[in-house]
Amino acid sequence: xxAHAHHTRPDFAEAAQNALLDGxxxxxxxKGYLLSTPACPxxxxxxxxxxxxxxxxxxxxxxxxxxxxEAGDIYTTHxxxxxxxxxxxxIWLIETPVFARKLATDxxxxxxxxxxxxxxxxxxxxxxxxxxxxxxxxxxxxxxxQLAERRGHRLEHGWLVPLDFxxxxxxxxxxxxxxxxSSLINQWEREGILQRQGRRSLLxxxxxxxxARGAPLP
Amino acid sequence: xxAHAHHTRPDFAEAAQNALLDGxxxxxxxKGYLLSTPACPxxxxxxxxxxxxxxxxxxxxxxxxxxxxEAGDIYTTHxxxxxxxxxxxxIWLIETPVFARKLATDxxxxxxxxxxxxxxxxxxxxxxxxxxxxxxxxxxxxxxxQLAERRGHRLEHGWLVPLDFxxxxxxxxxxxxxxxxSSLINQWEREGILQRQGRRSLLxxxxxxxxARGAPLP
DNA sequence: CGCTGTCCGTCGGCCAGCCGACGTTTTGCC
DNA sequence: GGCAAAACGTCGGCTGGCCGACGGACAGCG
Numbered sequence: 001x002x003a004h005a006h007h008t009r010p011d012f013a014e015a016a017q018n019a020l021l022d023g024x025x026x027x028x029x030x031k032g033y034l035l036s037t038p039a040c041p042x043x044x045x046x047x048x049x050x051x052x053x054x055x056x057x058x059x060x061x062x063x064x065x066x067x068x069x070e071a072g073d074i075y076t077t078h079x080x081x082x083x084x085x086x087x088x089x090x091i092w093l094i095e096t097p098v099f100a101r102k103l104a105t106d107x108x109x110x111x112x113x114x115x116x117x118x119x120x121x122x123x124x125x126x127x128x129x130x131x132x133x134x135x136x137x138x139x140x141x142x143x144x145x146q147l148a149e150r151r152g153h154r155l156e157h158g159w160l161v162p163l164d165f166x167x168x169x170x171x172x173x174x175x176x177x178x179x180x181x182s183s184l185i186n187q188w189e190r191e192g193i194l195q196r197q198g199r200r201s202l203l204x205x206x207x208x209x210x211x212a213r214g215a216p217l218p
Numbered sequence: 219x220x221a222h223a224h225h226t227r228p229d230f231a232e233a234a235q236n237a238l239l240d241g242x243x244x245x246x247x248x249k250g251y252l253l254s255t256p257a258c259p260x261x262x263x264x265x266x267x268x269x270x271x272x273x274x275x276x277x278x279x280x281x282x283x284x285x286x287x288e289a290g291d292i293y294t295t296h297x298x299x300x301x302x303x304x305x306x307x308x309i310w311l312i313e314t315p316v317f318a319r320k321l322a323t324d325x326x327x328x329x330x331x332x333x334x335x336x337x338x339x340x341x342x343x344x345x346x347x348x349x350x351x352x353x354x355x356x357x358x359x360x361x362x363x364q365l366a367e368r369r370g371h372r373l374e375h376g377w378l379v380p381l382d383f384x385x386x387x388x389x390x391x392x393x394x395x396x397x398x399x400s401s402l403i404n405q406w407e408r409e410g411i412l413q414r415q416g417r418r419s420l421l422x423x424x425x426x427x428x429x430a431r432g433a434p435l436p
Numbered sequence: 437c438g439c440t441g442t443c444c445g446t447c448g449g450c451c452a453g454c455c456g457a458c459g460t461t462t463t464g465c466c
Numbered sequence: 467g468g469c470a471a472a473a474c475g476t477c478g479g480c481t482g483g484c485c486g487a488c489g490g491a492c493a494g495c496g
Contacts, residue, residue: 057343059351066346078336079343100329107325111318117335118296124342125275125297128284131349132393133277135452166473175350177454182475199462354483385444395484400445417492 023102024092029053029085038080043096045076045113051089056082056172065172067123068165074116131175134214139174140184141213144194148204158205160197188213239265241320242310247271247303256298261314263294263331269307274300274390283390285341286383292334349393352432357392358402359431362412366422376423378415406431 026049029035035053036042053069068086069075076096077083094102103109130139144161152159165173171181188194193210197203204210244267247253253271254260271287286304287293294314295301312320321327348357362379370377383391389399406412411428415421422428 057347057350059347062351064346064350066343079339081343103328103332104325107322107328110321110325110328114321114331114335117332117339121297121335121339121342124339124346125284125299128282128342128345128349129275129277131346132275132282133280168473178474179455179476180453186475384442396444397446397485398483404445 023098024094027091027093029089029091031085031088033085035083035085035091036077037082041077041080043077045074045094045096045099047074047092048072049090049092051085051091052087053089053091054082054084054086056084058082063172064175065169066127067173068169074112075120076113076116078117079120127175136174136176136180137184138214139176140170140181141210143170143174144202144204145207145210145214148207148210152204155203158203159207161202161204163201239310241316242312245309245311247307247309249303249306251303253301253303253309254295255300259295259298261295263312263314263317264292265310266291266293267308267310269309270304271307271309272300272302272304274302276300281390282393283387284345285391286387292330293338294331294334296335297338345393354392354394354398355402356432357394358388358399359428361388361392362420362422363425363428363432366425366428370422373421376421377425379420379422381419 024047029051035046036044048069048071050071053075055066055069055075057064057066066081075083078096103113130142134142147163148159148161152161167181167185168178171178174181185194189196192205193213194205195203242265247269253264254262266287266289268289271293273284273287273293275282275284284299293301296314321331348360352360365381366377366379370379385399385403386396389396392399403412407414410423411431412423413421
């Protein structure tokens with residue numbers, strides 16, 4: 001749900017066709033650069049060309065990742081969040097007023113934007129459901145099998161899932177702590193639900209047993 | 219934040235001017251009517267003419283209110299939620315495909331929709347912040363003073379705040395339980411932070427002391 | 437005016453999971 | 467290779483607040 005929005009690739013293609021990017025400017029961001037904060041809400045629309053941005057909320061002693069943006073993803077800072085480049089990145093950027101004029105003159109842009117905002121909204125609602133209804137093991141299980149389904153490669157032994165997030169990243173994405181994620185993953189490894197495969201990937205023998213962790217009762 | 223979106227009134231006025239409602243049909247809903255569920259995602263856009271609708275998420279044994287819609291509020295079921303009339307209501311309704319055509323032909327509608335979705339997104343993010351960062355007393359305090367600021371009437375003794383929600387409603391809005399809300403309100407009454415005034419309103423002597431409950435440490 | 441349904445107040449047990457702490461392993465960098 | 471910094475594993479204490487339970491207060495209705 002709130003893992004990646006890399007299914008925006010179609011939009012990217014469409015955007016290129018429609019010359020959506022007219023008026024956007026290309027910017028290079030250094031690692032760690034804070035593009036936007038709630039305090040300074042520079043309203044803008046952006047599309048990631050390369051790299052990885054982290055969208056997150058924060059209070060004094062905690063952070064919650066809303067999502068990670070990667071190549072092709074579109075985002076708009078309509079909402080008071082932090083946006084930070086976690087690796088050197090390059091993005092297409094436009095200020096909202098300029099974009100609004102574009103919207104007014106070129107109606108073909110509208111459906112793209114509606115879809116982008118719809119997706120942001122779905123992500124947000126999904127996260128709310130997680131926080132309000134599901135407990136940590138269920139959230140983690142869901143995160144993992146969604147990752148497997150969209151990023152994983154099928155092998156004879158099961159699914160090989162690339163995992164280029166730190167435990168802390170995952171924890172923040174799920175609204176929990178590093179310790180809880182770590183414990184759960186190790187416990188599941190002992191139970192044979194998954195195996196560590198090198199440092200940056202997992203092997204999941206059966207997605208179904210993993211999914212079973214997402215729905216305790218039935 | 220996620221209390222009411224009744225500040226959509228300006229949109230309503232604007233909508234009337236632009237004849238936004240062309241193509242919408244007026245519908246009367248009986249109390250308790252379920253307009254939409256996640257299972258049957260009838261994509262539609264609606265504007266409330268009168269009454270009150272409840273937008274909520276649910277799992278098997280819990281419900282979470284996302285917001286209450288009242289006269290003038292606009293909503294779109296882009297996202298898998300329940301929408302229910304809690305009192306007899308009448309609303310303007312349009313199916314998304316029809317609305318999309320409208321958007322394509324009349325670009326003046328676009329900014330209105332963008333603002334509506336932006337507001338939904340802000341609500342959602344606010345709720346996420348609450349669930350992830352703040353504990354129950356802080357959420358309740360914030361809910362109450364926001365209600366006071368937008369609905370309350372200034373008296374010599376303090377603010378008179380109409381409270382036409384049940385404890386259960388408030389609890390669901392804040393992602394907590396009836397019991398917790400009840401305990402807190404009564405405790406605060408004992409502490410003199412607020413007084414019950416009749417059955418359906420509160421008297422808050424000082425909003426600031428109430429707000430103090432929203433930020434424990436400093 | 438009793439009856440029934442809805443709402444409110446309060447108590448106590450219980451537990452998920454946060455938090456601090458500390459040691460170990462990996463990674464990145466000179 | 468060697469060192470600092472980051473990331474990971476694990477343990478135990480502590481607690482916010484959920485949950486069930488039960489009784490009282492209102493309100494509507496026949």
